Amino acid sequence: MAPAPLLLAGGRGWQRLLGPQAELLVLGPRGSLRGLLGSQVAQKGLQVLGSQRRIGGSLVAQKGPKVLLPQRGLLGSQVAQRELQTLGPQRELPLQGLSRGFAEVARPRSSREVREAEDSAPVFQYVGERSKRKDRVFVWGFCNAGALGIPSFVKPDAGWKKRRRIQPTPYRLDTAEKISSAACGYGFTLISSKTTDITKVWGMGLNKDSQLGFQRSRKDQTKGYEYVLEPSPIPLPLDAPQETRILQVSCGRAHSLILTDKEGVFSMGNNSYGQCGRKVTEGEMYSESHLIHRLREFDGRVVQIVCGQDHSLFRTERGEVYSCGWGADGQTGLGHYNITSAPTKLGGDVAGVNIVQVATYGDSCLAVSDEGDLFGWGNSEYMQLASITETTQVNVPRHLPFEIGKVKDAACGGTGSAVVNEEGHVFVWGYGILGKGPNLMETATPEMIPPTLFGSTDFSPDTRVSRVRCGLGQFAALNDRGELFVWGKNIRGCLGIGRMEDQYFPWRVTIPGEVVDVACGVDHMVTLVKSFI
Amino acid sequence: MAAGRAARTGLNGLFAVYKPPGVASIRVRDSVETLLLKELNSLEQPAVQQQVRFLPNTVEGNAGKELTLTVTQLPVLAAHPLVRGPELTHLKIGAGHRLDTKSSGVFVLGVGHGNKLLTDMYNAHFTRAYTVRGLFGKATDDFSDTGRLIEKTTFDHVTRDKLERILAVIQGTNHKALLMYSNIDLKTQEAYELAVERLIRPMEKTPPLITAIRCLQFAPPEFQLEIQCMHETQQYLRKVVHEIGLELKSTAVCTQVRRTRDGCFTLDNALLRTHWNLQNIRNSIRDSKVKVKVELQRSLGHQARRGKRHTDTDQVAESE
Numbered sequence: 135m136a137p138a139p140l141l142l143a144g145g146r147g148w149q150r151l152l153g154p155q156a157e158l159l160v161l162g163p164r165g166s167l168r169g170l171l172g173s174q175v176a177q178k179g180l181q182v183l184g185s186q187r188r189i190g191g192s193l194v195a196q197k198g199p200k201v202l203l204p205q206r207g208l209l210g211s212q213v214a215q216r217e218l219q220t221l222g223p224q225r226e227l228p229l230q231g232l233s234r235g236f237a238e239v240a241r242p243r244s245s246r247e248v249r250e251a252e253d254s255a256p257v258f259q260y261v262g263e264r265s266k267r268k269d270r271v272f273v274w275g276f277c278n279a280g281a282l283g284i285p286s287f288v289k290p291d292a293g294w295k296k297r298r299r300i301q302p303t304p305y306r307l308d309t310a311e312k313i314s315s316a317a318c319g320y321g322f323t324l325i326s327s328k329t330t331d332i333t334k335v336w337g338m339g340l341n342k343d344s345q346l347g348f349q350r351s352r353k354d355q356t357k358g359y360e361y362v363l364e365p366s367p368i369p370l371p372l373d374a375p376q377e378t379r380i381l382q383v384s385c386g387r388a389h390s391l392i393l394t395d396k397e398g399v400f401s402m403g404n405n406s407y408g409q410c411g412r413k414v415t416e417g418e419m420y421s422e423s424h425l426i427h428r429l430r431e432f433d434g435r436v437v438q439i440v441c442g443q444d445h446s447l448f449r450t451e452r453g454e455v456y457s458c459g460w461g462a463d464g465q466t467g468l469g470h471y472n473i474t475s476a477p478t479k480l481g482g483d484v485a486g487v488n489i490v491q492v493a494t495y496g497d498s499c500l501a502v503s504d505e506g507d508l509f510g511w512g513n514s515e516y517m518q519l520a521s522i523t524e525t526t527q528v529n530v531p532r533h534l535p536f537e538i539g540k541v542k543d544a545a546c547g548g549t550g551s552a553v554v555n556e557e558g559h560v561f562v563w564g565y566g567i568l569g570k571g572p573n574l575m576e577t578a579t580p581e582m583i584p585p586t587l588f589g590s591t592d593f594s595p596d597t598r599v600s601r602v603r604c605g606l607g608q609f610a611a612l613n614d615r616g617e618l619f620v621w622g623k624n625i626r627g628c629l630g631i632g633r634m635e636d637q638y639f640p641w642r643v644t645i646p647g648e649v650v651d652v653a654c655g656v657d658h659m660v661t662l663v664k665s666f667i
Numbered sequence: 668m669a670a671g672r673a674a675r676t677g678l679n680g681l682f683a684v685y686k687p688p689g690v691a692s693i694r695v696r697d698s699v700e701t702l703l704l705k706e707l708n709s710l711e712q713p714a715v716q717q718q719v720r721f722l723p724n725t726v727e728g729n730a731g732k733e734l735t736l737t738v739t740q741l742p743v744l745a746a747h748p749l750v751r752g753p754e755l756t757h758l759k760i761g762a763g764h765r766l767d768t769k770s771s772g773v774f775v776l777g778v779g780h781g782n783k784l785l786t787d788m789y790n791a792h793f794t795r796a797y798t799v800r801g802l803f804g805k806a807t808d809d810f811s812d813t814g815r816l817i818e819k820t821t822f823d824h825v826t827r828d829k830l831e832r833i834l835a836v837i838q839g840t841n842h843k844a845l846l847m848y849s850n851i852d853l854k855t856q857e858a859y860e861l862a863v864e865r866l867i868r869p870m871e872k873t874p875p876l877i878t879a880i881r882c883l884q885f886a887p888p889e890f891q892l893e894i895q896c897m898h899e900t901q902q903y904l905r906k907v908v909h910e911i912g913l914e915l916k917s918t919a920v921c922t923q924v925r926r927t928r929d930g931c932f933t934l935d936n937a938l939l940r941t942h943w944n945l946q947n948i949r950n951s952i953r954d955s956k957v958k959v960k961v962e963l964q965r966s967l968g969h970q971a972r973r974g975k976r977h978t979d980t981d982q983v984a985e986s987e
Contacts, residue, residue: 252805252816259821261916571859584863589839591865593881593893615835639859642839648832666832667824667916 261667268665269312271325272304272645274630275658279321281339282658283307285363300627302634304645304661309336309365313662318605318655319385319441322346325365325660326380326392334380335392336365343388343420345403358422371426372397385655386441388420393439399429399448407444408475409459431477432456442494442512448477453488455480455501455531463497464529465512471529482530484509495604495654496548501531506540508553509533516549516565520578536561536580547604547622547654552611558598559585560611569609569621572638587640589617605654611640616648618661626657674710674945678703678758679779680952681788681959683932685939688771688923696762696776699943703760703778706945708753716743761785764795764929769811770901772797772926773937781952784959791966792870793930794878794897799921801908803888806918810905814920822917827885833914834880834892837907841877848873868897870970875899877907889922931955931962 243251277287277298284307285291287298311327322339324346337346342360347368349359359366370392372378382393389403389410401410404420411429429436434450441447445459445466456477457466464471467480484501487509491502498512498519510519511531519528521536539555550564561580562568568575569583588611590597601612608622608629619640620629627634630643647663686695721736744750761782763775777785803822807814848869851858861867869876877896884891894904905921912919927934936955938947 252819255816255819257804257819257821261821261824263823265824571856572854573856586863586865591838591842591879593838593879594835616832617835617839635854638854639862642843644840644843646836666836666914667829 265667267667270647270663270665271307271309271313271316272647272661272663273307273323273658274301274304275628275655276321276626277301279340280361280363281318281321281323281655283323283325283336283338283363283365288361288363300634302627302630303632304630304643307365307660315380315382316651316653316660316662317383317385317390317441318653318658318660319345319390320387320443320656322362322385322390323653323655323658323660324368324383324385324390324392326383328379328381330376330379332375333367334378335368335370335383337368337390338362338365341421343404344423344425345385345388345390347402347426348422348424360421368392368402370400371428381437382439384439384441384446386446387443389441389444389446391439391441391446393436397428398432399436399439400426401429401446402426404444405475407460408473409441409444409446411446411458411475411477413475414473429477433479438492440492440494442499443496445494445497446477447492447494447499449489449492453490453504455484455489455492461529462527463513464527465494465497465499467499467511467529467531469530471527480531482509482511483533484531491544493544493546493604495546496606498546498551499531500544500546500551500553502541502544502553506542506556507533508536508541508544510546510551517576517578518546518549518551518564521563538580538582543601545602545604545609547609548606550604550609550622552602552604552609553580554599554602554611558600558614559583560588560599560602562609566607567622567636567638569639583640588613588619589615589642601651603652603654605659606656608654610652610654610659612649612652616650616664618643618645618649618652620659628655628657628659630659674707675779677949677952678945680781680956681763681775681777681784681932682948682951682955683773683775683929683937684943685934685937686766686771686774687940688769691768692762692765692774695774696760699776699948700758700760702943703758703945703948704753704755707755707758710945711754713748713754715748716746717741718743763788766926767901769813770924770926772924773929773932773934774926775929775932778948778952784963787963787967788930788959791930791963791970792868792897793962793966794868794895795899795926795930796893796895796928797901797904798883798923798925798927799892799894799904799908800923801890801892801911801919801921803890803912803915803917803919805920806909806912807920810902810909810921812920812922818918820918822888822915825887825915825917827882829915830882830885830890830911833911834882836914837877837911838880841880844874845869845876845878848876866969873898875903893927895928931958 273282275282277300280288282301284305286295287301290297311329313325314328316323316325322337322345324335324337326335339362341349341362346362349362349366351357351359378394378396380392380394384391386409389401392400403410405412405414408414410427412427432448432450434452436448437451438449442465445457448456456479457468458474458477459466460473461468461471466474467482468474468478488504489501490504493500498514499510501509509531511528514520514528515526522532522534538561539557541553542556543554545552549566550562550568552560552562554560560583562583563577563580565576570581574581588599597613597615599611600614603610605628607625608620611619620631620643621637621640624634624636629637631637631641645661645663647665649661649663651662653660684695684699686692717740720739720741722739724735724737725732726735759779759782761777763777763785766772766774802812803825805819806817808817846862846867849867851861851867875896875898877894879895881893882890883893901924904924908919908921932955936951938951
């Protein structure tokens with residue numbers, strides 16, 4: 135017997151199996167084979183298919199119609215029977231009204247026949263042996279500003295589509311390149327790729343302060359877009375645009391920072407508090423501005439950038455931290471409460487300490503040292519630093535002596551903060567919905583969230599949280615199996631759980647893929663995901 | 668008589684048998700009933716009732732034949748077992764959660780007063796554990812390997828790692844569904860505490876939910892999964908295997924569904940075909956009595972605390 139031929143089928147392979155009679159089975163790579171055990175009609179149709187249809191290139195045995203209908207016709211009429219007798223084995227078109235097409239009469243098949251038919255059936259290949267997992271981007275949250283990057287949510291492009299104010303569950307964003315870093319600001323998003331092509335970073339959303347650079351309007355070439363609905367490339371003034379790679383992007387309230395591997399840090403957007411790292415100009419118009427500033431005042435290479443609401447933090451490879459921007463809450467950590475327009479090195483308890491991570495999003499900041507110690511400064515109105523001081527603003531970095539083990543990852547939100555220690559346990563403190571039910575609304579010392587809420591079950595008791603991120607009022611945690619858990623205030627659907635209510639304890643977000651990274655904004659979120667197969 | 672009654676006092680409660688594949692579960696219940704009846708009827712050997720009859724007789728007397736009456740003892744035919752039939756013709760044996768014909772495993776039966784416990788077990792919404800074997804490479808119309816072939820696909824790209832990723836997603840989405848169907852207001856502290864303890868379980872009829880799933884063996888094309896679920900049917904488990912095949916961009920059929928645990932009855936408690944006799948069943952009922960009571964009280968008490976239903980475990984306990 136000839137070996138079963140191999141057919142290469144694309145993503146629509148299921149439909150190719152059945153050809154035009156696709157509607158008999160509910161299809162798609164994710165659809166189960168419904169309709170088979172259901173109606174009689176469907177079953178009869180399938181029998182037709184099994185023996186007769188020529189499936190593009192397949193070698194399914196083509197038997198001509200031997201007997202169309204039994205002599206005692208299905209219809210009682212004499213006319214029909216006479217017509218039947220003339221048909222015989224010729225391949226004529228079926229009669230009107232009597233047709234079973236080219237179908238054979240179904241008869242019981244012996245097990246040998248069945249086995250032979252099965253062995254000679256074609257084998258389909260949907261995915262090659264060495265297929266790579268695909269990288270995807272999923273977005274959800276508030277759509278009106280265009281921050282999700284899907285234009286049909288704001289301006290529907292088909293008659294049946296309606297404007298969507300909120301996308302409550304993860305929605306796939308199609309990108310041209312593999313996205314390696316994403317950041318959510320207040321109503322806008324930046325995504326970047328590690329490519330050496332000219333276009334490396336795209337922005338979408340609010341652009342009233344040119345936080346996405348200058349986006350030339352197509353209707354009027356002298357003006358720029360105020361809202362960018364689609365991921366649009368941001369032209370960076372690079373010296374070597376085809377060699378430099380972008381490592382990271384970060385977004386604040388109205389400004390953004392881009393970190394490259396060879397050319398330092400670029401900043402754009404609002405500079406009224408010096409957060410872009412350049413001198414504040416009185417009366418400067420930030421909208422439709424072409425200015426993208428390159429920051430050079432660092433001792434050493436910058437390896438991490440974070441944007442707070444109106445300030446920026448930079449971390450160099452030597453473990454030093456620089457800051458610039460608004461300081462009224464002490465978030466610049468430079469010992470005063472004034473504006474800083476040039477990045478200045480921080481002192482206080484972080485002087486001389488090798489800092490491996492800084493985090494901020496609102497007005498308070500956290501830094502993690504290589505030994506797992508935690509340092510904080512900035513706003514403490516919501517008890518983020520109340521464990522060491524009574525004052526509500528701390529303008530010098532102070533060590534936080536918490537007994538929570540070695541800290542591996544820290545995140546600072548608007549009113550609460552979260553850290554992960556090296557055992558994968560999550561600790562939260564501050565004010566707001568912290569993740570331990572509605573009874574815990576504020577605490578000055580970290581409280582651990584039980585690991586059973588992060589996906590550890592009887593069968594897999596040692597799943598641990600690997601990363602934690604904060605938006606303004608929500609938290610997101612990633613465990614080592616690529617599952618995303620969110621909790622906090624559900625501002626305009628930013629949690630992505632499908633409901634509009636606040637979530638008081640960690641809740642899993644259903645995403646068709648393994649989550650690699652997540653970026654939280656005020657009212658939207660972006661995740662970088664790897665497909666399963 | 669006495670022997671029979673004594674035999675039947677131990678026959679009130681729940682026990683588990685191992686249902687072999689290829690046999691309908693109703694047949695299993697019927698065979699157990701028949702075997703028990705046969706044994707019980709053979710135990711009872713009532714002494715056949717005798718009656719004293721004065722039978723006329725002819726006796727050679729002085730003046731020819733005389734009619735006299737002789738005393739004889741005869742068995743009362745109306746009370747003879749061959750006339751009346753066996754003592755017991757019917758035993759109340761109820762079936763717990765049934766297994767379909769192709770699957771096998773632990774099958775809980777209740778006898779006598781234990782049938783009330785069957786209702787309680789149903790209302791307690793226990794989870795059940797299955798081992799499911801699957802085969803990559805083909806898809807059939809009824810999701811098992813005996814069905815009609817729909818499609819054959821390659822599966823050389825499938826690794827254990829990919830399979831476990833898919834299983835993790837299935838577990839995650841089912842866990843979410845578990846919390847959603849539990850009808851608890853998620854904004855309360857009680858919901859948080861129950862979620863932490865993982866005590867949340869829907870206490871009413873819901874679509875099938877998988878509480879845990881993991882891969883026990885992986886040797887392509889075969890693989891074996893352990894699934895813990897509630898409100899399921901065996902055909903649903905076969906469908907899950909089929910959908911796992913689809914998610915892996917291949918196809919899979921289910922070759923074996925075997926229940927390893929039903930509530931608190933495990934494979935160790937299940938009686939094999941050769942052990943279906945009175946003594947073993949009575950021992951099994953006795954051994955599992957305490958376990959069943961504890962589990963039922965825990966579940967139903969939990970429900971009563973949540974104000975869901977009025978529990979009648981006390982009445983059942985008295986009858987045992």
